[in-house]
Amino acid sequence: MTAIELGSTAFRDHQEIPRRHSGEGDDVSPPLTWSAAPEGARELVLVCEDPDAPGGTFLHWLVTGIDPGSSGAAEGAVPPGGREWPNGFGRVGWNGPMPPPGHGRHRYFFRLYAVSEPLPLPERPGSDAVHRALKGRELAAGTLVGTYERG
Secondary structure (H helix, E strand, O other), X not given: OEEOOEEOOOXXXXXXXXXXXXXXOOOOOOXXXXXXXXXXXXXXXXXXXXXXXXXXXXEEEEEEEEOOOOOEEOOOOOOOOOEEOEOOOOOEOXXXXXXXXXXXXXXEEEEEEEEOOOOOOOOOOOHHHHHHHHOOOEEEEEEEEEEEOOO
């Protein structure tokens, strides 16, 4: 599978996500940039998950239908052409890091996938449903990991 370079001007890979982007701060999505999708990509899919959540992997952001010719999204903006879905909080769109106080440093995996066809998703997909739908449709992927800890 081809690699997509995924990055942010707000934080570097495996570094702390600024409070501004967290549930304790302004709760705005971080700016993201990515390299070109491979030929044949019908759309891009963006997923942000916390695998360290007490109840299992927690979905913070799911966006499908992103323009495969796009190269990023501004802070607080939906990626070009994208459709936001309900997250683990039950709200549509981005809701940033908010781990339980004293639970330690959590990792937030931003993953961008170039897919060959739109994903067949239920009305309120969780992380498992998204990953099942991605199988066999991925042409390329990129990952950016941020961390966050509440005192």
